[in-house]
Amino acid sequence: MTIDSKLAALFDQARQTFDRDVFLAGIMRRIDRERRRSILVWSCMGLVLVAACALLAVPVTTAASMASELLPVSLVDIETEWLRLLLAPINSVAAAIAVGVIAIRKFFGRISS
């Protein structure tokens, strides 16, 4: 079905030419406002990040040093030197945590599938 040519001509005649400057100024003002808001948001986020880093630096460092001391601790004391070295990768707190994480992921994966 084609469109009615007389009606189409009316639509053409109804097309207007507008005052462009006010409209353009309105858009550019909105763009500027949006850019200023975006700069403000990023600045605030940066400040919050810096403040968080400053506040959390000491607790994070302490936790990291505690973790570095705790993770290699052996779970079972093995007296034989070569056996202790052989089992070192799995005989530690870190290994136990890794195995736990893998087991939990598999468990939830099986439940959700």
Next chain:
Amino acid sequence: MLVGLARSGNRDAFAEIVNRRQDWIRNLMRRCCRDPALADDLAQQVFLQAWRSLRQLDDASRFGPWVKRIAINAWLQHKRRNDPLRDAAASDEAQAAARETPALAMDLDRALSALADDVRLCIVLAYHERMTHAEIADFTGLPAGTVKSHIRRGSARLQEALAAYLETGEEAE
């Protein structure tokens, strides 16, 4: 070239694009909604959205259809928000703009506003944008058969409402 410059963040290039395309988009939005102030507000939102998403436009030569899609989405979103009070509002700004609107455009917009939203959109896209039924179906998400019947029904209503203009082409001016 202008689109390429605007994509790299050049405001002057984007301003030039707005200058070149604003009549088209503003006319399109006015046909969609009767309130000229609302139409201009929506048209500004269209260009603002275009500025935000310009980097997502892969092919600069497709800028026109891309902006048209943004405009139609802006209108559909506005309708979805369902703000009848705002549509009907006869603000001072709207009244001032209406005074500057030619009689034909006012009568056409009045006749269009009597149509259901979907019918009006199909009619505007068919007559104002000269889009095919398939294109309208693609843009609006309506089935092609629905688009066809909307256009047939809407055309009949418009022919009836604008009979005076259609009978005497001279009056249109």
